Amino acid sequence: MLNQSRHSRQREAILALLRSTKLHPTADWLFSELKKEFPNIGLATIYRNLKFFEEQGLVIKIDVGDGFDHYDADTSDHYHFFCDSCRKVIDLDMPPLQFGEVLPDGFSSEHHQLVFFGKCKNCKLELCS
Amino acid sequence: MLNQSRHSRQREAILALLRSTKLHPTADWLFSELKKEFPNIGLATIYRNLKFFEEQGLVIKIDVGDGFDHYDADTSDHYHFFCDSCRKVIDLDMPPLQFGEVLPDGFSSEHHQLVFFGKCKNCKLELCS
DNA sequence: ACATAAATGATAATGATTATCATTTATATC
DNA sequence: GATATAAATGATAATCATTATCATTTATGT
Numbered sequence: 551m552l553n554q555s556r557h558s559r560q561r562e563a564i565l566a567l568l569r570s571t572k573l574h575p576t577a578d579w580l581f582s583e584l585k586k587e588f589p590n591i592g593l594a595t596i597y598r599n600l601k602f603f604e605e606q607g608l609v610i611k612i613d614v615g616d617g618f619d620h621y622d623a624d625t626s627d628h629y630h631f632f633c634d635s636c637r638k639v640i641d642l643d644m645p646p647l648q649f650g651e652v653l654p655d656g657f658s659s660e661h662h663q664l665v666f667f668g669k670c671k672n673c674k675l676e677l678c679s
Numbered sequence: 680m681l682n683q684s685r686h687s688r689q690r691e692a693i694l695a696l697l698r699s700t701k702l703h704p705t706a707d708w709l710f711s712e713l714k715k716e717f718p719n720i721g722l723a724t725i726y727r728n729l730k731f732f733e734e735q736g737l738v739i740k741i742d743v744g745d746g747f748d749h750y751d752a753d754t755s756d757h758y759h760f761f762c763d764s765c766r767k768v769i770d771l772d773m774p775p776l777q778f779g780e781v782l783p784d785g786f787s788s789e790h791h792q793l794v795f796f797g798k799c800k801n802c803k804l805e806l807c808s
Numbered sequence: 809a810c811a812t813a814a815a816t817g818a819t820a821a822t823g824a825t826t827a828t829c830a831t832t833t834a835t836a837t838c
Numbered sequence: 839g840a841t842a843t844a845a846a847t848g849a850t851a852a853t854c855a856t857t858a859t860c861a862t863t864t865a866t867g868t
Contacts, residue, residue, distance in 0.1 A: 554866085556813085556814050560815080578855085594818080594858090615740070619855085642783055647776075654772050656803075658797055660796070661795075662793060664793045666788035666790075667788055667790045683844085685846065687833080687845085719847090719848065720847085726825065747824075
């Protein structure tokens with residue numbers, strides 16, 4: 551049969567790792583972590599699978615403008631805070647906004663991205679790691 | 680005197696061009712346009728001045744995740760629509776949102792970026808250029 | 809077990825942005 | 839106006855996250 555995706559231990563591990571963290575990892579972070587379990591894993595495998603997961607709707611890509619693509623296995627509607635100080639991407643616990651009625655005439659959008667910038671809780675208290 | 684910025688015709692032209700358009704140009708678009716007036720202008724001059732303007736608060740950088748930095752001389756609070764079809768960045772005429780009361784405890788933000796994704800008016804009508 | 813094509817790992821290529829550096833130019837001072 | 843100084847430029851190389859290529863390995867249906 552054609553056009554079928556196959557199982558691989560690497561693919562499973564990448565998704566499992568993404569699902570286990572709220573750190574919104576970059577490809578490089580995943581690569582470093584997964585080398586512990588798969589010493590021979592290639593960085594291309596990380597990128598390939600991230601693209602695969604995104605196409606499957608299993609993860610979302612978050613762009614906060616720091617030069618890295620961040621990935622999140624939480625695909626529910628939610629917003630992010632990017633700390634200008636420690637450069638972490640942090641989930642915000644706030645209800646998703648409804649923009650249907652407020653968008654100008656002729657525009658409709660299935661998806662929006664809202665990112666807040668500032669100093670996170672910890673950095674304000676000088677507790678940043 | 681030290682640490683002084685000087686006038687240059689190129690710098691003036693870049694800012695004037697940014698102020699004359701609502702296209703949210705990329706560095707490369709500005710470069711192409713400005714070569715008409717300055718055939719010898721270098722791409723580095725564009726990037727250098729964009730950074731300069733951003734630091735001076737004269738322009739804002741818009742990141743819509745298309746792989747290019749877009750620039751906007753309209754520094755007032757406003758939101759953007761990114762067309763997945765024609766890949767244009769379009770100003771949205773809608774009032775800025777107030778998030779002070781809705782952000783979770785401990786977070787405060789001076790700045791947020793809200794981008795809507797979808798098909799723009801023209802692309803919905805198959806009028807896209 | 810075998811055949812087939814998907815997935816991997818290694819590595820090269822891509823491309824937007826940044827850094828470097830010699831030259832040009834703006835501007836303050838004489 | 840001439841001059842000194844450092845900012846700005848233009849040309850080009852470097853950077854670096856991401857993507858493409860390709861030979862090899864591996865999953866899975868038969």
